[in-house]
Amino acid sequence: MVALCFVFILILMEAGYFDREVRVLHVFQSLIYVAVIVLSLRHNKWGYGIGLSIAVAWNALNLLNGFVFDAGFREWASFLRTGHITNPVWWVAPPAWFVHVALIICLISAYLRLPTKKLSDIAILIGSFVLTIGYFLLIIAIFFSQFLPRLKHTLFG
Numbered sequence: 778m779v780a781l782c783f784v785f786i787l788i789l790m791e792a793g794y795f796d797r798e799v800r801v802l803h804v805f806q807s808l809i810y811v812a813v814i815v816l817s818l819r820h821n822k823w824g825y826g827i828g829l830s831i832a833v834a835w836n837a838l839n840l841l842n843g844f845v846f847d848a849g850f851r852e853w854a855s856f857l858r859t860g861h862i863t864n865p866v867w868w869v870a871p872p873a874w875f876v877h878v879a880l881i882i883c884l885i886s887a888y889l890r891l892p893t894k895k896l897s898d899i900a901i902l903i904g905s906f907v908l909t910i911g912y913f914l915l916i917i918a919i920f921f922s923q924f925l926p927r928l929k930h931t932l933f934g
Contacts, residue, residue, distance in 0.1 A: 781880040781883060782880070783814075785876050788869045788873045789810075790803065791869055792865075795865045796866045799866075802916055802917065825885075825887060825905075826901050826902045826905025826906065826909075828880060828881075829881060830906040832878075833877075834909070836874055836877045838928070845873075845874045849870030849871040851867070853868065853871055856868060
């Protein structure tokens with residue numbers, strides 16, 4: 778789980794290196810994964826909830842707007858044909874999606890191994906989702922506001 782968070786942070790940093798427009802956004806997005814690492818190492822349910830929230834939301838958004846499955850896989854197809862990467866940001870999108878799938882599996886597995894599970898854990902999951910998505914939307918609004926119309930269209934048609 779820690780390794781997967783680190784891999785996703787590296788993916789965010791790689792994308793920020795090649796696309797200056799998202800650099801600051803990705804630094805602040807990385808803080809979500811740092812929180813997941815710190816809290817999860819303490820077996821804190823909030824860490825599991827935050828990690829699940831960001832991974833599910835990020836993957837769902839990418840499925841809904843086609844970024845990963847269109848641009849990312851086109852980039853991989855081109856790379857496999859030519860051996861050249863034309864857009865490194867798009868190139869890392871499919872691996873990032875699969876890293877999140879693995880993270881989701883690891884977080885659910887870690888939660889299931891906890892000795893104390895309560896019905897109130899649902900409130901922690903909902904609360905962590907609200908906080909995580911709220912933070913994510915806030916940093917998008919502050920650092921990458923040009924994405925908001927596309928996000929609104931993706932979510933609400």
